[in-house]
Amino acid sequence: MPFLKTDFPGLMVFEPRVFEDSRGYFFESYNQSVFNSEGINIQFVQDNQALSSFGVIRGLHYQLAPHAQTKLVRVLSGSILDVVVDIRKGSPSYGKVFSVELSAANKKQLFIPKGFAHGYSVLSETAEVFYKCDTFYHKESEGGIMYNDPALAINWQVPADKAIISEKDLKHPALKDHSSNFTF
Secondary structure: OOEEEOOOOOOEEEOOOOEEEOOEEEOOOOOHHHHHHOOOOOOOOEEEEEEEEOOEEEEEEEEOOOOOOOEEEEEEEOEEEEEEEEOOEOOOOOOOEEEEEEEOOOOOEEEEOOOEEEEEEEOOOEEEEEEEEOOOOOHHHEEEOOOOOOOOOOOOOOOHHHOEOOHHHHOOOOHHHOOOOOEO
16 A cells, blocks of 8 residues: 555655656556545645745644644655654644655655644755645634744754744744644
8 A cells, every 4th residue: 555654643754656667667556446445535625835045944833623634745856854743632642743855856755644733854955845725725724833842852854044934833832731622
């Protein structure tokens, strides 16, 4: 199966089957029947794409229920460190961090269920990130966790003096101080 389960319930790395030959390569980045066969019955309604340069750290973001989003994240060019934190109260992995390198070269994707704070850092000169969402963006439901919360000890793989963080992301609370409505 193209899905690698993690120690975080519902969080999976998707590795599509890639067909390569002298002309290049081909793969299905999303096939509803393949996801359905894994028990993932999601209807994606919005695609997002972002271009960022080396050192950019975006996150850690989420939308509160009932506007919470399931995401399928992949990289079209370059490389990122994709990071999630389980914020579902009662989850065996609550407050734990999972990270994986996603790149245009490895073609891995991260399937992130509702109840995770999500972010990434750009490891290459630039990176184009593409992700599918099952719920529309809803500004009033935005939430976040401090990207550099000492309790999470995330290694973003970017030198501190090269990190580029938005003003909004600098204002997020620590995990212990955040307020979300996710339960496992």
